[in-house]
Amino acid sequence: MFELHPAFPPTSHAVGELALCHARLQADARYAWIVLIPRIAGARELEDLSANDRAALMEEVVRAGAAVRAVGEASGRPVEKLNVGQLGNLTPQLHVHVVGRRADDPAWPGPVWGVGAAEPYADEPLRAALHAARVNLGL
Amino acid sequence: MFELHPAFPPTSHAVGELALCHARLQADARYAWIVLIPRIAGARELEDLSANDRAALMEEVVRAGAAVRAVGEASGRPVEKLNVGQLGNLTPQLHVHVVGRRADDPAWPGPVWGVGAAEPYADEPLRAALHAARVNLGL
Numbered sequence: 001m002f003e004l005h006p007a008f009p010p011t012s013h014a015v016g017e018l019a020l021c022h023a024r025l026q027a028d029a030r031y032a033w034i035v036l037i038p039r040i041a042g043a044r045e046l047e048d049l050s051a052n053d054r055a056a057l058m059e060e061v062v063r064a065g066a067a068v069r070a071v072g073e074a075s076g077r078p079v080e081k082l083n084v085g086q087l088g089n090l091t092p093q094l095h096v097h098v099v100g101r102r103a104d105d106p107a108w109p110g111p112v113w114g115v116g117a118a119e120p121y122a123d124e125p126l127r128a129a130l131h132a133a134r135v136n137l138g139l
Numbered sequence: 140m141f142e143l144h145p146a147f148p149p150t151s152h153a154v155g156e157l158a159l160c161h162a163r164l165q166a167d168a169r170y171a172w173i174v175l176i177p178r179i180a181g182a183r184e185l186e187d188l189s190a191n192d193r194a195a196l197m198e199e200v201v202r203a204g205a206a207v208r209a210v211g212e213a214s215g216r217p218v219e220k221l222n223v224g225q226l227g228n229l230t231p232q233l234h235v236h237v238v239g240r241r242a243d244d245p246a247w248p249g250p251v252w253g254v255g256a257a258e259p260y261a262d263e264p265l266r267a268a269l270h271a272a273r274v275n276l277g278l
């Protein structure tokens with residue numbers, strides 16, 4: 001039985017359910033950033049998924065990339081590059097980060113993980129970001 | 140016509156050719172680390188590949204993960220966690236990093252990219268790492 005790891009809710013906002021993954025918006029207004037968590041109990045690495053689920057995950061990563069671009073447009077900061085990362089060194093439940101990057105973002109050109117402190121969204125930008133993500137993902 | 144970006148040879152060693160990707164061993168003895176470069180001219184993001192090629196890439200990432208574990212065993216430092224990253228902020232040609240992590244590695248638990256300076260392999264450990272990777276990948 002899949003249960004979301006408790007590390008996710010304090011750091012992200014639920015976007016909705018794709019066929020395989022639970023999708024969340026990272027609670028960090030510095031970046032357009034979606035996290036995908038496959039709803040597969042006990043999965044920690046990609047090798048823990050079936051090949052079918054891995055192919056589905058790849059397609060949901062690409063869809064999340066389009067949604068991240070939509071979030072960037074909604075915030076007035078269009079995405080210039082996508083970064084995809086499956087790390088899980090701190091939170092063991094399998095998850096994939098899809099992050100929109102810009103040459104003027106605070107971590108460029110390095111990776112975003114562990115750089116500085118997250119900036120919470122204000123209410124209206126959060127509403128706009130979640131709306132853009134959901135519309136783009138058909139949710 | 141696919142041509143390898145010139146940023147790769149100075150920082151990595153050729154492992155061989157998988158069905159989709161050119162595989163390289165990162166020239167950094169601190170980590171068991173393979174880089175996969177799909178041989179698709181002009182690709183920069185996952186969305187630039189066909190869905191078939193993306194599914195093939197995902198399976199080659201999983202195979203590279205097993206090879207990274209074999210490289211870790213060959214070096215006497217077994218891999219504890221896999222990290223997968225598709226960034227490309229500095230080198231625009233689409234490539235995927237598959238990195239073996241350990242709680243005693245110099246970047247743990249953060250990402251490896253941009254942390255410290257690469258440590259070149261000595262001759263014999265390099266030979267052993269390439270051999271382990273190639274045997275594991277059936278090359």
